[in-house]
Structures are given as C-alpha cells and as structure tokens.
Amino acid sequence: MKIHSTSRLYIAVYLCLMLVFNFFILNSAVAQEQEEKELKLPLFNLKNLDGIAIQNSEIMEKVVVIDFWATWCAPCIKSFPALIETENSYKENDEVIFLYVNTLESANRDTAYIRNFLLSKGFDFQVYMDTPQAGISLADQLDITTLPHKLIVDKSGVIRHRMTGYSGSDEELINDLTTKINELLAD
C-alpha cells in the first residue's frame, strides 16, 4: 500500500513538531538542572597536602570562601596576599572559612612540588587538592574553566557569588570579598 503525498506531509509535519517539542523540553530540563547544580555546592571530599580530608559537613553553618588556583596561574598567586589579608581579618570569626583549592594543575606537578612552590613564595596556608574522583573533580562539577576562580558559599551551602580573575588591585579584592562575606554573615 502506498502512502499518499498528503499523509507524507502530515508525517513530516508531525515529526518536525515532535522534534521542536522535545528540544524545548530537553533544554528547559537541562537548564533547570544546571541552575540547581550551580546554586548548591556539590558534595566534596578534598584532601590537604598531608592527606587530611575536609567535607561538606565541616563547613555547614559557615560562610566559605573557596579559592580555586593552580601553580601555573600567575594572577592566582598574585591574588594570594589580598586573600590572606581578608582571611586574617576574620581570624576571630568561626563562621568564616577560607579554602584554597588547587585545581586544573599541570600533570607533572605533584603535592611535593606544590608544597615547595608555596614555601618558595612565602605562603604557608592549608591547600586542598582537587583530585578527581571517578574522573570528575570539584572544578569539573562547578564548570570552572578559568582561574583564579572564587566561590562564596553561604551558611546553607548555597553558592552566592562567583568571582573570576584578579584585576591586580589588592584593595579592590579585599573590599569586594569583605562586602560579600559580611552580607552573607548578616543573612
């Protein structure tokens, strides 16, 4: 039995409509999923250079500044003094935590290299390694592709601010961070 040309037209139109419909459904679902993923800090388990781990449970009810950096990223290193100064200004406040997370690191730079690198630059803060788990790192989960990249997470674990790059002005960075942290502390 032959298919009439009118029927063929109906089939084609139907298929096109279905495709358009599916496209929108799929896109909105992806967008929604992405939005949710962006808001909440994913589950993580980061180890410092001595192998001691930190997890989500340890930062609950705190404002957390997470600084993603790598040894090859010069702007990251240049921004450290401003970060440390801001961190020191909250030294007495248990509600604020700074996490320095080494990520997207060069393949040939291991923890020993990173430790020496920081020492040679005069930095002695605790560094956590973003080692991929099941092939996925925290940076991957957060779609971090540029460095430096800072997240400011509120007390309920929601990412409220993303800051990329470093303008070169310590003052600007300190003011920006302080304003944002204080805003979240007041929430």
Add this chain to the structure above:
Amino acid sequence: MKRRRLLWILVITMGIVQKDEPEIPMYFDLPFQVGESFSRSIVGELMEDDFFAPITIELVSDKESPKFYTSDIKTTVCDDEICEIMYIKLYWDLVGEYVGYDTVSHHPLTKFDHEPFTKTDYARLHELLQNEGSILKFKKKEELIDKEKVKASDVVDGTTGATALEIKEEVVEGALYSSYTLWHLAYNGKIKNRLTGKTQSLLDKKLIKYLLNSNRTGYKLFAFQNFQEDDYITYKEYWLSSLENDIPLTRKYIIKNLPERIWTTASVQEAVCKMFTSYDVNTRTYLLNKLEETVQLSSKALEYISNDLTQMNRNQFRHYLDILSKRDTLTELTLANIRKAADDKSFKYAYLIEDYEWIN
C-alpha cells in the same frame, strides 16, 4: 514495508544514525583529504616543564606512506588577570612544519572577553601560524604588552595593557596570548625534533622517493639531509632538478654536501656547472668556492660557466678568473668567451680581465 520506511524516516530525522565522516580539519594545507583508510599510531608522549599536560603525538599514514603528524593539545593561556585552559588539535607535516589546526569538540577558541572566535579570527589564526618567521618567535610573553601605553579604548587584546605595536599584526585581535601560545606550540623545537626523528627512523627508499616527488620544499631538503652517499647516485636526477629549481637553502645544501666521490666525476661537475646561470647569487658563490677547492676539475664544466660571464658580480667574476688561472688546460670556447667578455663594452667588470696576462 511501510512500517520499516516510517521507522527509517524517524531514525534519520532524530539523527540517531551517524555516518563515520572522514576527518576534515578546519585548516589543513597538505594536498589530500584525510580518508577513512588512514591509520594512526602513537609516536610518543612529550612532557616538558613548560607543558601543562603531556602531548601525545600521532602519526597518520595511508597504505603508501606516512602522511602527517597530529596532536590534541591541552595548554594554559594567561593574561595579567585570568588564566584558562585551551584545547586545540595541531597538524604538522613529515618534517615537523605546521600545516593546520582544528578545534576540539566542545572547546571552541575564545578571546579574553570570552567571546568565541569568529570565522575571520579562525582564518587569521591559521594565517599567523603559517608564518614561521613571525616576530612572536623572538618575543617573551612579558614583551607582548606595551605597559607604557595603557589605553582604556584599546580593545586589541582585551587586557589591561595595549598590545605592543609590532605584535598587533601578528596576532588575532582580542586573543593576544592565545595567538602567542599557539604559535610557540606550532613551532616548538622539542615537538619538531620528535617528529623529524620519527620520520628519520622510517626513512626507506619508498619514503625518500615520496619526499623527493613531493612539491614541499621542506620534504626535498629533508630527503637530501638524510642522503647516504649512494643516494646521490640513485637520485641524481632529483638533486640536479632541485639544484636548478629549488630554494637557495636547498641548493646550498646540495652543493655543500655533494660527496667527494660523486663531485669528482666529470659528468656531475658538468651537469652542475651547466645550470650556473639559473642559480641565485649565493649558490653561484658556493659553487665557485667548491670549484676552487676541487683538484680534478673538468674543463668542460668551467666552459659552461664561461657561457654567461656578464651574469656574475665583481667578486664572482674575479673568483672565476682566479680558478681558471690555476688550470693548465682550458677549452678554446672558454678562452673565446673570456675574450668576448673583455671586448664587451656593456660588461662593467671587463676591466678585471686585464689583470690576467695569460688570457691575452
């Protein structure tokens, strides 16, 4: 039957069926398409201090011969304020010359304002990567920005400084550091050494012939550079043809490296000297130097050079006359040509002949 037809329509419309397409790089200068029959083998992995990740190099071959090298590269690009990871696929020919690039799936190239490259930007990038003599070769990263001339209106690099004027023409607008990084990868000496080393290890008669028959200047030069003494006999017509038609660098290489055993043959000397007028000025000088050092010299070869004396510059002409002075025998035609040149009023170096009494 109808159902099956409908199913096919559905399947094709939904794009479930994917045909294996041949690899079509965005830019690729070699004169063939990368077909499905091409095979790939890993040449090796390179990791240097300044590399972000190991670079795995693949050799792509067809049934006939090796064809080109390629590598998916993951590298870092930083400006003063921000860093990112860049993905690119680079292509080199068999002698390690850049021949093209492609983007890696899901990683289009972007500028520093995060705007994706336009078609013009991609084309410009290929153009600048083709330029082996780019000024980028001599520049350090910190010299790319003219920090003295920081202008808010300058959007060329999208960074805090203004692109140094001399660099502007050599980079993609808005992607100064990406351009710089990619050029230095395309012409990375360690990568090139690895590629040429591999090609060297594959050299056999078939591959040498493939290189010699190619239109790529670099291929011919590479073949000559890897000639064994007997190859100058086997491939005489090839090197003679290159001597006549190739670039000065190749000509110079051939003349300088012709094995003594081959060069002392009268027929070779004559064939080389016969083409004297078609040589560039430097090749002529190299040839005259070689003739001077040669003990057993064919009179006929010297005669060929005498056929167009007016093409020589002053030094070359004097050099040639010196060479002739040291010879016991010269052909009649050689002497006739020199006398003719001496009488030629339009030949500005004719006066030099007066210093050589034996001619008169």
